Amino acid sequence: MLWELPLMPQQASTIAHKVDALYLFLWGMTAFFTLLIFALILFFAVKYKRGKVADRSNPPDTDHKLEAVWIVVPLAISLVIFGWATAIFFEQVRPPADAVEYFATGKQWMWKFQSPEGKREVNELHVPKGRNIKVTATSEDVLHDLFFPAFRTKADVLPGRYTNVWFNATKAGTYHIFCAEYCGMQHSLMIGKVIVMEPNDYERWLTSASSGTAGQTAAAGDETPAQAGERVFTQHGCQTCHQGSSGALGPALAGVPGSEVELQSGEKVKADDDYLRESILNSSAKIVKGYQAVMPNFKGQISEEDVMSLIAYIKAQK
Amino acid sequence: MPGAANGVFEMPKVTYLNAQEGIKSWLLTGDHKRIAILYLISISIFFALGGVFASLIRIELLTPGPELDAEMYNRAFTAHGIVMVFMFLIPAIPAVLGNFLLPIMIGARDLAFPKVNLLSWYLYMIGGLLTLSAMLMGGVDTGWTFYTPYSTTYSQSYVFLTGLGIFIMGFSSITTGLNFVITTHKMRAPGMTWSRLPLFVWSQYATSLVMLLGTPVIAITVVLLAAERVFGVGIFNPNLGGDPVLFQHLFWFYSHPAVYIMILPAMGVISELIAAFSRRRVFGYSFVAFSSLAIAIFGFLVWGHHLFVSGQSAYAGIIFSLLSFIVAIPSAVKVFNWTTTLYKGSISYETPMLYALAFIGLFAIGGLTGLFCAALGLDVHITDTYFIIAHFHYVMVGSTVIAYLGGIHYWWPKMTGRGYPEFWGKLSAMLIYVGFNLTFFPQFILGYLGMPRRYHVYPPEYQVLNILSTAGASVLAIGFLMPVFYLLWSLKYGPIAGPNPWGAKGLEWETASPPPTFNFDATPIVTEEAYAYDAEADEAAYQSALQQGKR
Numbered sequence: 040m041l042w043e044l045p046l047m048p049q050q051a052s053t054i055a056h057k058v059d060a061l062y063l064f065l066w067g068m069t070a071f072f073t074l075l076i077f078a079l080i081l082f083f084a085v086k087y088k089r090g091k092v093a094d095r096s097n098p099p100d101t102d103h104k105l106e107a108v109w110i111v112v113p114l115a116i117s118l119v120i121f122g123w124a125t126a127i128f129f130e131q132v133r134p135p136a137d138a139v140e141y142f143a144t145g146k147q148w149m150w151k152f153q154s155p156e157g158k159r160e161v162n163e164l165h166v167p168k169g170r171n172i173k174v175t176a177t178s179e180d181v182l183h184d185l186f187f188p189a190f191r192t193k194a195d196v197l198p199g200r201y202t203n204v205w206f207n208a209t210k211a212g213t214y215h216i217f218c219a220e221y222c223g224m225q226h227s228l229m230i231g232k233v234i235v236m237e238p239n240d241y242e243r244w245l246t247s248a249s250s251g252t253a254g255q256t257a258a259a260g261d262e263t264p265a266q267a268g269e270r271v272f273t274q275h276g277c278q279t280c281h282q283g284s285s286g287a288l289g290p291a292l293a294g295v296p297g298s299e300v301e302l303q304s305g306e307k308v309k310a311d312d313d314y315l316r317e318s319i320l321n322s323s324a325k326i327v328k329g330y331q332a333v334m335p336n337f338k339g340q341i342s343e344e345d346v347m348s349l350i351a352y353i354k355a356q357k
Numbered sequence: 358m359p360g361a362a363n364g365v366f367e368m369p370k371v372t373y374l375n376a377q378e379g380i381k382s383w384l385l386t387g388d389h390k391r392i393a394i395l396y397l398i399s400i401s402i403f404f405a406l407g408g409v410f411a412s413l414i415r416i417e418l419l420t421p422g423p424e425l426d427a428e429m430y431n432r433a434f435t436a437h438g439i440v441m442v443f444m445f446l447i448p449a450i451p452a453v454l455g456n457f458l459l460p461i462m463i464g465a466r467d468l469a470f471p472k473v474n475l476l477s478w479y480l481y482m483i484g485g486l487l488t489l490s491a492m493l494m495g496g497v498d499t500g501w502t503f504y505t506p507y508s509t510t511y512s513q514s515y516v517f518l519t520g521l522g523i524f525i526m527g528f529s530s531i532t533t534g535l536n537f538v539i540t541t542h543k544m545r546a547p548g549m550t551w552s553r554l555p556l557f558v559w560s561q562y563a564t565s566l567v568m569l570l571g572t573p574v575i576a577i578t579v580v581l582l583a584a585e586r587v588f589g590v591g592i593f594n595p596n597l598g599g600d601p602v603l604f605q606h607l608f609w610f611y612s613h614p615a616v617y618i619m620i621l622p623a624m625g626v627i628s629e630l631i632a633a634f635s636r637r638r639v640f641g642y643s644f645v646a647f648s649s650l651a652i653a654i655f656g657f658l659v660w661g662h663h664l665f666v667s668g669q670s671a672y673a674g675i676i677f678s679l680l681s682f683i684v685a686i687p688s689a690v691k692v693f694n695w696t697t698t699l700y701k702g703s704i705s706y707e708t709p710m711l712y713a714l715a716f717i718g719l720f721a722i723g724g725l726t727g728l729f730c731a732a733l734g735l736d737v738h739i740t741d742t743y744f745i746i747a748h749f750h751y752v753m754v755g756s757t758v759i760a761y762l763g764g765i766h767y768w769w770p771k772m773t774g775r776g777y778p779e780f781w782g783k784l785s786a787m788l789i790y791v792g793f794n795l796t797f798f799p800q801f802i803l804g805y806l807g808m809p810r811r812y813h814v815y816p817p818e819y820q821v822l823n824i825l826s827t828a829g830a831s832v833l834a835i836g837f838l839m840p841v842f843y844l845l846w847s848l849k850y851g852p853i854a855g856p857n858p859w860g861a862k863g864l865e866w867e868t869a870s871p872p873p874t875f876n877f878d879a880t881p882i883v884t885e886e887a888y889a890y891d892a893e894a895d896e897a898a899y900q901s902a903l904q905q906g907k908r
Contacts, residue, residue: 044821044822045802045818047806048807057734058734061732061735062729062738065728065732068725068728069722069725069726069728072725073721073722073725076693076717076718076721077718079696083702083704084699084704084714087635087700087704087892088704088705088706089636089705089896089899090899090900092900095701095702095703095892095893096701096893098637098892099700100638100642101642101643101644102640105641105693106641106694109689109693110686110689110690113685113686113689114683114686117682117683117728118682120682121679121682121732124734126734127734128665128674128675128678128734129671132737180506181507181510182506182507184666188807193737193740193741194666195666195667195668197595197602197668198596199595199601200595215807215816217807217812219742220504221499221500222507224428224431226427226811226812227427227809227811227813227814227815228427
């Protein structure tokens with residue numbers, strides 16, 4: 040291993056080869072222009088070396104046509120690269136609608152993952168091959184960054200809101216997960232493995248592997264996020280107000296995720312994950328029209344993972 | 358150094374160096390040249406210090422496992438970044454070469470405000486020493502970027518003291534920028550029109566605008582950071598109702614333009630060197646001059662390209678990406694113009710010219726790899742990896758440090774009155790070139806493979822490239838150390854240079870070396886364009902001198 044000189048990382052997602060193609064194109068362009076300039080310098084350096092006979096008469100001061108060429112040509116090339124790279128970017132930042140949602144929580148210095156089937160893992164993430172997978176992530180403390188080099192994607196993981204990374208793994212195997220945003224003393228140990236499995240193996244792994252990871256409560260075992268959410272929901276007595284009937288103290292929750300919500304102020308906001316999270320932890324921030332600010336704030340009362348479960352539960356209500 | 362070797366020159370009797378004696382005359386001086394020397398000494402010491410931290414980093418990364426403990430490593434790379442950025446790269450060319458040359462180049466006797474100039478050095482030293490004292494007490498572990506909420510809430514290190522030092526050094530930048538802008542506007546000698554300004558002055562002018570407009574923002578950012586860290590005012594920490602991404606916007610609103618504070622003066626140096634050693638007027642003078650202004654202006658509009666994966670809106674990312682591609686164009690224009698300047702020149706290859714040619718190649722790679730980072734879909738993969746480290750070291754070291762050294766070697770005879778041994782100068786330039794490429798080129802590959810920056814331990818498959826990099830750093834260190842010896846040696850034993858050892862154009866070569874306190878005996882009157890070289894005539898003169906020598 041020591042004296043192997045790797046040049047390209049493993050390609051293990053549907054996006055990887057697209058990013059690599061752009062990367063190699065840009066190296067081609069870099070080599071072309073660097074060598075062009077190098078060749079020109081070398082040519083002039085030899086031809087016009089002091090002491091060497093050469094035609095030095097009427098040297099040009101400037102040439103507008105030449106200037107125009109080396110403004111327009113690089114600009115055109117730049118715009119092509121811009122368009123190409125932006126197209127890839129849209130793919131990277133827009134998870135397909137059918138993506139299966141996994142959850143990740145970063146904290147100094149570990150990653151906690153949860154699969155839609157309820158499997159909880161630390162620093163390891165098992166996923167099936169060939170499926171669109173979206174990892175929704177948040178941080179319990181500082182900034183982190185969930186980086187999958189083999190999938191050519193990453194996203195910063197922030198406290199106080201959700202970001203996501205998605206990928207569709209194309210090759211079974213074990214690949215690095217790195218934290219790519221400096222997060223303090225053991226930053227370089229905030230690493231993990233993503234284990235891509237054939238769908239059959241993945242199903243087998245789900246049923247066979249011992250449930251839960253050290254540190255999780257027994258109750259958290261193999262519940263799906265929605266089931267866990269329901270448990271948390273009941274534990275905190277949320278159903279008392281959010282029972283869904285008219286005249287209840289809180290709004291009904293079914294159908295809220297993804298909808299437009301009108302607030303007391305008349306402002307309309309989209310009920311995305313960040314909105315739901317805020318409404319749980321800091322409920323007085325945005326009050327739905329027709330309701331009073333009577334809900335307690337749950338900040339510090341509910342863990343980030345339980346908030347994610349609650350959101351999954353709310354989304355599951357039809 | 359052609360004229361110097363003949364021993365035909367004598368040292369001028371009264372120069373800025375010996376006009377007054379004693380340490381007090383230096384510490385209270387208003388002479389821009391003496392202040393430049395004060396800066397040169399302090400900056401060199403800080404550069405050496407930053408180099409020590411760089412060595413610690415490279416030693417740690419030689420093997421995948423830990424050599425230093427994590428805490429020490431984090432403090433070492435933070436110190437390396439802070440020292441090199443705030444205490445070396447930002448002030449280096451403006452405060453040393455700019456201070457020394459700007460007034461002479463425009464035919465003035467000093468900067469507009471000599472006392473403000475001295476104040477700027479004191480601010481720099483006070484800020485620098487505060488930052489240094491924070492390092493001696495145990496240092497900072499946030500990275501030079503101070504990202505929140507780590508820096509405001511979680512870090513157990515000397516964030517406040519370091520921030521205070523940076524805050525104060527910022528005012529040194531502002532006062533220098535102010536002085537340069539006013540001097541360039543008001544103190545040009547008769548006949549020194551804007552279109553006759555040396556390109557070095559144009560680039561200093563553009564840099565000064567960035568310093569004036571950008572630096573207050575980092576000052577504000579540091580104050581906000583202190584307000585949250587010390588008084589718990591919620592600005593950046595979401596737990597206190599703040600927004601961590603806001604900090605990144607504020608930080609990069611200054612720190613990206615700061616990259617241009619580092620590179621624009623370097624471009625100015627290169628224009629001077631290429632012209633002097635090819636005996637040609639810089640090709641497309643006005644394009645090169647205005648490209649500096651274009652870079653200064655567009656440079657303020659691209660900060661968001663540091664935030665492509667930060668949680669910033671994807672649409673904002675697209676705008677910042679497009680603008681980042683556009684800011685690359687004026688840099689490309691400069692490279693093509695420098696290269697074309699060589700056409701029909703009479704080119705000689707003394708030490709400064711080796712640096713200038715090295716600069717063009719390294720800056721081309723640094724600039725072109727910048728396009729990788731501006732390209733959204735690619736940046737998602739390479740940001741926060743060693744690719745970024747490699748890219749910005751090609752710009753900061755491969756370009757700025759190389760240009761700074763080229764400039765020091767070019768104007769050394771002017772500053773000290775003495776030449777240095779060419780052999781050692783060329784050897785060190787070549788060692789730096791080879792060592793630099795060996796250090797940083799492998800890091801492009803390392804980054805694409807996925808190695809994140811700021812990792813003190815790493816997976817074993819990255820070791821080979823790290824070994825190459827550390828080996829290169831050793832060569833680079835030797836290259837950097839050599840000038841310390843031969844330049845100090847030259848102060849006493851170097852050949853006496855005479856007023857114009859390179860046969861170059863420009864007002865700085867029309868006065869004595871070293872110049873008198875007020876630069877010129879009489880105010881010069883400028884009657885010709887900048888770089889009024891005649892390569893054909895110079896070549897003919899050289900050829901006939903050669904003939905006579907043979908006879």
